[in-house]
Amino acid sequence: MTPPDPLLQVRDLRVNVGERTVLRSVSLDVNAGSLVVLMGANGSGKSTLGLALAGHPAYHVLGGQALLAGQDLLAMPAHERARAGLFLSFQSPPDVPGVKNNLFIRTALNAQRESRGQEPLDAFDFLTSAKQAAKGLGLPEAMLGRPVNAGFSGGERKRNELLQLSLLQPRLALLDEIDSGMDVDGVRAVVEQVARLRAQGTAFIVVSHYLQMIEQLQPDAVLRLDQGCIAESGDVGLARHIAETGFASRTAPVEPLT
Amino acid sequence: MNSSQAERLAARDHLRRQGWIARRSEAFHHLPPPDLAHWLGGPADDAGCDAPPLAGAGWTLHPLGDGGAHGVDARWLDALEPAQRAELLAGLPPPGDGEAAPFAWAHRALCRQGLRLRIAATPGRAAAPVVLELRHQPRQRAEAPLLVIDVDAGVHCVLLETHERSASDCAHPVTQNLHSHIQLGAGARLQHLRVVAPEAQDQIAHHLHATLAPDAHYAQALVATDSAYHLQRGTLQLRGRGARAQHAALLLLQGQQIDHQVHSDLQAPHSASAVESLVLAQGSARAVSNAYTRIAAGADEADVRQRLSGVPLSGQPRLTLRPHLEILHDNVQAAHGATWGALPADALFYARQRGLDEASARALITEGMARAVLERGLEDSELLAQWLASGWLGRRMARQLQGPTGLTS
Numbered sequence: 001m002t003p004p005d006p007l008l009q010v011r012d013l014r015v016n017v018g019e020r021t022v023l024r025s026v027s028l029d030v031n032a033g034s035l036v037v038l039m040g041a042n043g044s045g046k047s048t049l050g051l052a053l054a055g056h057p058a059y060h061v062l063g064g065q066a067l068l069a070g071q072d073l074l075a076m077p078a079h080e081r082a083r084a085g086l087f088l089s090f091q092s093p094p095d096v097p098g099v100k101n102n103l104f105i106r107t108a109l110n111a112q113r114e115s116r117g118q119e120p121l122d123a124f125d126f127l128t129s130a131k132q133a134a135k136g137l138g139l140p141e142a143m144l145g146r147p148v149n150a151g152f153s154g155g156e157r158k159r160n161e162l163l164q165l166s167l168l169q170p171r172l173a174l175l176d177e178i179d180s181g182m183d184v185d186g187v188r189a190v191v192e193q194v195a196r197l198r199a200q201g202t203a204f205i206v207v208s209h210y211l212q213m214i215e216q217l218q219p220d221a222v223l224r225l226d227q228g229c230i231a232e233s234g235d236v237g238l239a240r241h242i243a244e245t246g247f248a249s250r251t252a253p254v255e256p257l258t
Numbered sequence: 259m260n261s262s263q264a265e266r267l268a269a270r271d272h273l274r275r276q277g278w279i280a281r282r283s284e285a286f287h288h289l290p291p292p293d294l295a296h297w298l299g300g301p302a303d304d305a306g307c308d309a310p311p312l313a314g315a316g317w318t319l320h321p322l323g324d325g326g327a328h329g330v331d332a333r334w335l336d337a338l339e340p341a342q343r344a345e346l347l348a349g350l351p352p353p354g355d356g357e358a359a360p361f362a363w364a365h366r367a368l369c370r371q372g373l374r375l376r377i378a379a380t381p382g383r384a385a386a387p388v389v390l391e392l393r394h395q396p397r398q399r400a401e402a403p404l405l406v407i408d409v410d411a412g413v414h415c416v417l418l419e420t421h422e423r424s425a426s427d428c429a430h431p432v433t434q435n436l437h438s439h440i441q442l443g444a445g446a447r448l449q450h451l452r453v454v455a456p457e458a459q460d461q462i463a464h465h466l467h468a469t470l471a472p473d474a475h476y477a478q479a480l481v482a483t484d485s486a487y488h489l490q491r492g493t494l495q496l497r498g499r500g501a502r503a504q505h506a507a508l509l510l511l512q513g514q515q516i517d518h519q520v521h522s523d524l525q526a527p528h529s530a531s532a533v534e535s536l537v538l539a540q541g542s543a544r545a546v547s548n549a550y551t552r553i554a555a556g557a558d559e560a561d562v563r564q565r566l567s568g569v570p571l572s573g574q575p576r577l578t579l580r581p582h583l584e585i586l587h588d589n590v591q592a593a594h595g596a597t598w599g600a601l602p603a604d605a606l607f608y609a610r611q612r613g614l615d616e617a618s619a620r621a622l623i624t625e626g627m628a629r630a631v632l633e634r635g636l637e638d639s640e641l642l643a644q645w646l647a648s649g650w651l652g653r654r655m656a657r658q659l660q661g662p663t664g665l666t667s
Contacts, residue, residue, distance in 0.1 A: 054611050057603075082613040090611075094604040098630030099622055107622060108612035115613070147630065164612065 005070065007032040007203045008172050013064035015045075015052040015228075021062070022048040024228035030172065035194065035204040037214050037239060040225035041247035046207045047091055049225070050174040054088040055081050068172060082108075083115040085171030089161040089178050091207075096148035102130055104148045105164055112168065133166045137189050154181025162193050169197065174205045179213050191216045211243040261340045269353075269367035270298065278360050285357045288546045288578050289517040292461055292487055296433045297364040299400030316397045317373040317405065322418070322641075323389040329380040329413070330388060337369045337404070346372045346404060350439050351467070358491060361463055365402040365437050372404030377415050387414040387449075389641065394421050396432040403436050411443035411471070416641050421454040421464075431459035431486070438466045442474035444498060449636050450478040451645060455654075456485040458514065463489040472498030472526070479635035479642060480507040483654070484514035484543060491519040496529040503531045506635020508628050510658055511575060513541035522551040522562070530561040536631040537568035538624060538658065539575035547577075552584040553592065560587065564594035569601060571624065571659065601627075617659070625655045 006029035015023035023045045030036050040046050052059040053066055055078035066073040071084050096104060102123075110120040121129075131141055139159045149157050158181055165173055175194075179187050187210070194204055194217055208214055214222070215236060222239045224232040226247070232238060259267075278294040279286050291297075319332050335346040353362030377388050394403065409415050421436075434456075442448055456462045462485055468476050482490050494503045509516045522531040535547040549564045568577040579596035601623055609619035629646060636642045645651075 056607055077616075078607065078610040079613055079615045079619070082611050088611050090608065094602070094608050096605045096608065096623060096626055098626030098628065098633065104609070104612070104622070107618070108609070108614060111615070111618065112613040147626070150630075168612070 004032070006030055007069055008205075009065070009067045010053075011065040013049070013052065013066060014062040015048055016060045016062055017048060017058060022228055023052065025064070026225070026228070026230055027064075028223060028230060030203045030205060031220070032171070032203050033198050033201045034220040035198060035206060035217055037217070037219040037222045037236075038205055038207045038225055039209065039222060039239060039242055044225045044247075045228045046225055047176050048228075050088050050176050050205070050207070053081070053174065054078060054086060079111070080115075082170075083112050087165055087168055087170035087173040089158075089165060089173065089175040091176040091180070093149050093157045093161055095150045097150055099148050100145055101148050101160065102127060102144040105130065105167055108164070109167055130163070130167060133163055137162050137166070137193070138185055139163055155183055155186050158182050159186060159189065162189060165197070166193060169200070170202060172203045172205070173197070174207070176207045177209075178206070179208055179210045187213050187216075209243075211239055214239045262338050262343045265343070266367050269363045272353075273298075273360060273363050273367065276355075276360070276363075279357070283357050285519060285548065286517070289487075289489075289515055289544060291361075291463065291489060291517075292433075294360065294364065296400065296461055297361070297368065297402075297435050297463070299368055299398065299433070316371065316394050316401070316403050318393045318395075319373075319375075320391040320393070321389070322391050322416075328388065329378045329410075330390065331376040331378065333374045335372050335374060337372055346374055346406070349441075350406065358465065361435055361465060362437065365404070365435050365465075368400065368402035368435065369404050369437075370398075370401070372406065374406045374408075376408045376410070377413050378410045379413050387416045387447075389416045391418040391420070394419070394436075395423055396434060398432075399430050400433040401435070403434070405436070405438040407438070407440045407448075409440070409442045409446040409448055412445045413443070414447045416449045416639070417451070418641055418645065419450065419452045421452075421456070421462075423457065431457065431461070433461040434463070436462075436464045438464070440466065440468040440476065442468065442470050442476055444471040445473045446471070447475045448477070449639055449641065450476070451481075451632075451636060451639070451642055452478060453481045453645075453650070454488075454490065455481075455483045456488060458485055460485045461487040463487070464491065466490075466492045467495075468493070468503070469495045469497055470501035470503060470529075473500040474498060475502045477504040477636050478506070479632045479639075480505070480518075481632070481651070482507065482509050482516055482518070484509075484511040484516050484545075486514060488515060489517045489519070491517075492521070494520070494522045494531060496522070496524045496531060497526060499526045499528055501526060501529045504635055505531075505533045506631050507535040507547070508631050509535060509537045509539075509545055509547065510628075510654060511537065511539040511541075511543035511545050512658055513543050513573075515544040516546070518545070518547045520549050522549075523554065524552065524557045524560045524562065525554045527556065527558040527560070529557060532563040532565075534563075534565045534631055534634060535567070535579075536627060537577050537579075538571055538628065539568065539577060540571040540658065541573040541575060543573075543575040545575065545577050546580070548580040548582075549594070550580075550582040550584070551592075551594075553587055553590050555586045557587050558589050560590040560592075562590070562592040562594075566596040568598040569624070569627070570598075571620075621655065621659050624659065625652060628655065
């Protein structure tokens, strides 16, 4: 029996930010329900990969291919990539002044539902599920009625990303340092949330330097990004080794790993 | 001739001798007002509008909430009748000779009616705010309505003031020179939401004068839309120690003009003022937002904030943002700034990454910015929350984002 195609297939992705080439050549596969950890020194291109896949206008794709469930991500505008099932948890989620969190998420959810031909959720039904999800993540219910991320602490912003992840239920989630700013309960919430969604088939790319969380996430693969290329790939043992020795000892010129 | 007629003629004579707003006027040269003749009306303007008769002198008063109208004394007064005119104008400052004085003289010359409200403490209801709605409908093609509000010491009042009309109210373009005088007693508090949405061809000049006694707090959130001429000018005099004034303006322009001016005068120690405006403009609209704050000598530990911002939504609107500070005392805090730029790119991408198309993301974020300005002006205001929930702003923003209308006169 032929194994199914990977949910995400990235081939020789090259990306410029301004005049600088940040991703020189990245290729990777992620299967449905699997979890890939992406590690790398500062500036190696981890966040660039997520933002480029998500269609940020400042990240200019020079070449390569990215397919999500067979759909050409790079040919789509940013909102269609999201509607196709790509979710990016931002390293620094921005404020959206004056827009209440529950309105923001419900508007997004209904935009995605509409694109799939589903009926929109009414405010009452949405609020019921949002309150339940917020409670599960340890996010005070009052934060649903506050403007998106305005006045939120770092940890609250990350929990709010998790709340959106939980309600939007994407096919592929890219979590960019979701653990930064989180307390131990927050990290536990990440692990539980990821496990629950993986069981439902959501695939993950997790950018993190936090070994304890990486171990708890039970990744299928660990990749090390260096100078815009995948320099090493392995299992959780690679993450342990990097945690012990750091990135500095691995700075030899890198050729793309295919 | 009675004294009322004599005063009206004297005001006209003053204007004839002193002239109208000078073209070089610092406050008005960006958007000069229409000529004096427009503001004085003529025989044809006395005919009135086609609107059905309304109770009162263009103003209707509607108590809201549980507080009802307890403690409210409302008097609709005829400025053409000498005794009532004297009562209407009692205690108000004379027109003077400032930059905007010609408007005040024109008001004295044309004013026919006014509403005088006194809001007093009610025994046993000290903690509950008095919540009122005032609606104004134009009654003549050229008119000069007057509103005087006295809030007694220690009283908390919440007021929604609306100036909206539809074609069924009045089919004619209106020229309206409104003067409002608000006097807050010691420790009094007024939260004031003003919605001014004239018709495209209307010429509107609203002058609001507020005086604050010690520890009084005046907070105003203004929503104004553009028209052939639209001036919103506020003068806030913080006379008492610990007085505080907040003013937040949301100016929505689809192709015409608004001139927004706020003058704050901090005369006492520990007084504080904050002025904020957000201009959302498109097409060939022209907007001026002008904040001028003076901290008088002796106003120790005064605290002043000015934040003026503008976002051109489409087309080539012209925005002029003018923050000014005049500081005559050493020990004060003051900050001001003006920014004109695009919608926040990071928030736009964030919304798009969650699945909103470009137009929906822009609409959501633009309306959010508008709400945020008003919410900063009237903090924790149930009245504002109810007004926002009414959908007025959402409908207006949807029209706004559909594209420009109208022409700059």
